[in-house]
Amino acid sequence: MILWSSTAVIVFTILFFKDAPYGRFNTSDHAFQIPSRFGWIFMESPAVLGVLFCFYFFYDLIGMPQTLMCLIWLSHYLHRTLIWPLRAELHGRKMPLKIALLAFVFNTINIIIQCLWIFFLGNYLEEWITSGFFMLGCFIFYIGMYVNIYSDNILMNLRKTKGNGYHIPEGFLFKYVSCPNYLGEIIEWLGWAILTLSPAGLVFFIWTFSNLVPRAKANHQWAIDRIENYPKGRKSVFPFLY
Template sequence: MNNLYQILLPAEFGFAILVFGLLFFIKAPYGRFLRSGWGPSLPAKWAWFLQEFPAFGTILVLFLYFEAWSSPTAWVFLIIWQVHYFHRTFFYPFQFGSGQKPYPVLLVIFAVFFNLMNGFINGYYLFGKVNYSTDWLLDPRFIVGVAIFLGGYLLNKASDKRLAALKKEGNGDYIIPYGHVFKYVSCPHYLGEILEWTGWAILTWSMPGLAFAVFTFANLAPRAVAHHRWYRQKFENYPANRKALIPFIW
């Protein structure tokens, strides 16, 4: 199992570099960028469920496999991870009214592979490779990381809720979002998720955590830029001072 870990950990950093480069030239074909030519598809809600479930399940299996339930710190890590992925697997796919919209099976396959890989390297490291003492829960890195994770989580969920409400308000059409952090950036939901896994990297102080944070940024930053450009092209009155992802900067 350690040999597999040694292969997959650097592979995730490599995938992050590859994805970051590709997504500036090829927009992932789902949501507003859905287009033909990507093979068979599934209804979006079931596609999201299928691709997110491995992240929820893999780390739970590893927690049980390594009998990590005797460690309070391991329980905290598991709960923090599952706070995100329980919602992302069982609630998020059914939150939007466009759940029947097509979603390419090819993207589901890619996401399943990534979530299995990412869940494995994080779960193996946290529950099988390293033994965190209970004192870690009082370490400043853990406390700061948890604060960043929770801030990102709340930003992500509040932004998703606002976007879902706009979908209903526009009868499925897109509307310019206002208020909240949308005042400053076009994609606060992506910023929130990047903050979540940056916090995770800090609170675990681990290379797998860092790999996940780097990949999250590499995956979402180009899409945030694409969304921002799309808003500007579609709406002539789109706020000129609004940035794509990072308030006042980018």
């Protein structure tokens, strides 16, 4: 866990100085490009398949708390793995194969860590589902999921109504930050860390923070540099702070 967390800190530092080459930062300089839609489904798939595998083969080892944790996990990753890539305007877009492979490896390692805790190490009693930590964590998780999906919907509708290219999103938390979708996902995994009250959940939250905060900073600066009249008062990801 310590090594995995330390790796997240290293990634956090690197991403502050070098943008990950996907999305708006992808260029034709990167060889071996694959369709973005396929890439997203491929790289997120371990998070779904790993939980389903463990749930099928080790169901007898768990109780209601672990079952609910699996369902909460799947509520995010079924959306991230299937619904979002199929809804997003990704036709004709590419991503570097190495990005998809690195994300696939990360998701594989992460789901192993999460499942080891949920199915074998957690030892949650049935009363856990009525505990303050579990209920608070669930509330925070689904607040974050709402923020994430609602923000994504604003971006998707913007492209549908105004066409390809980048347009300034308005309303909701876009009034305060450039990347409320990233903020929502950070909130989600904070909720996960609380509802599981586990080192596995904490490490995943650290990884999410380390990946998305630098990405939000890069997206925010990209918009300021390239879009005329972009709202200067917006922050990158945390309202009024950063």
